[in-house]
Amino acid sequence: MPLQRFEKLDPDRQQAILAAARTEFAARGFSGASYNAIIKAAGLSKGAMYYYFADKADLCRTVIERVLAQLADAAGELGPFDDAPGFWREIRALTGRAMLEMLAMPELADLTRLIYGEGSSSEILGPLIERAEAWCTETLAAGQPVGAVRSDIPLSFLATAVLGLLVHTDRWIAERLDTLEAAELERLSLACLDMVEHLATPVPDPNPARA
């Protein structure tokens, strides 16, 4: 949430600022990025920058929020379904769309990784984490009515587990993107979604209580 003034700024200028910030934050993370460098790259003065954004965290939040919106836009909504397999089919379709977008724009992936990479300790990016977990929780909740998602543990707990798994495997894959065959990449991504499905599916493998 930049100061309201930002919205009234010449759109080219807006884009210049956001682009510079995107580049710097994606490359060096939040605390690693130099606000001064962003200001210089964006071609304005310190006073101007602080006139439009409250502080470094504000700019970073804004950048990531836009990126998240872009991602959400690309991923779209869960389509209709009326049983558990249908739910998981839709989940796969949605994450597939999101993955395509991220592959097409690596900076986007870096930025989303930023949320969990540094946000956990500092409260600066905390709200973004909460939003991500809230979204995940809601999505999982949609699968409960058709019996696709367990409800024996708090849904937010399950969402956290799922997100943790996804975030880390995503990082694993990102680190090896160059050396990974396309087929292997797809196989791992699917394996990943299988894991998520197994995590979320109700009582995946109980030994049925005797009598």
Place this chain on the structure above:
Amino acid sequence: MPLQRFEKLDPDRQQAILAAARTEFAARGFSGASYNAIIKAAGLSKGAMYYYFADKADLCRTVIERVLAQLADAAGELGPFDDAPGFWREIRALTGRAMLEMLAMPELADLTRLIYGEGSSSEILGPLIERAEAWCTETLAAGQPVGAVRSDIPLSFLATAVLGLLVHTDRWIAERLDTLEAAELERLSLACLDMVEHLATPVPDPNPARA
């Protein structure tokens, strides 16, 4: 790995430095922590500190490594086992011991969280992440001979998934420690380990290929 000189320093002094650093890093994370503040709290001069530690990252690494050693010590080794259920029984025992230690010393938990919290982006704590994943990979590998751990995907990939799940659920729990009943805490921890077991167990739920 502090400079060798550090080992020859008066043990009380050593402890004072490490304790100050532990407190500051646990409270504010790596980049949030003030090296100057640690120096002041430890009661020595800048020159002295830089005489014993190469830099801020060096001190932080040292602190975390000691903490990790303490944790490894408390967790102990995997006991003997000769089938899959035995393997998972041992895993549960080991993680249970580690959890007890962390509950007894919250600072320890904060510090371990630090590794994944900020290390992913910067390469400063990177080696620690690699060590954690290597340890996890080895541990899972131990379960393969008895058929407790799948081998259809790279083991390091599986290890990453497992660690991601554990790290994030751990954070979920830590944030709610105050408001969580002891029984609920145990139930969630067990659910967590169930999830890990399901993730790692070979082909958890394949529809057996027809004929």
Place this chain on the structure above:
DNA sequence: ACGGTTTCAGACCGCTGGTCCAACTCACGG
């Protein structure tokens, strides 16, 4: 008593994110 090494104190450096205010622009009322 000496020279050489080890140990340390703290001034100093270039940088950081953030504050502040003087100065400029410009639309509007008189």
Place this chain on the structure above:
DNA sequence: CCGTGAGTTGGACCAGCGGTCTGAAACCGT
């Protein structure tokens, strides 16, 4: 045509950061 006041901007300035460096003590074997 001139105020005038709000909106905008440049950039000096600040405390604090991590890190370097000089030089003086303290300790040493000889």
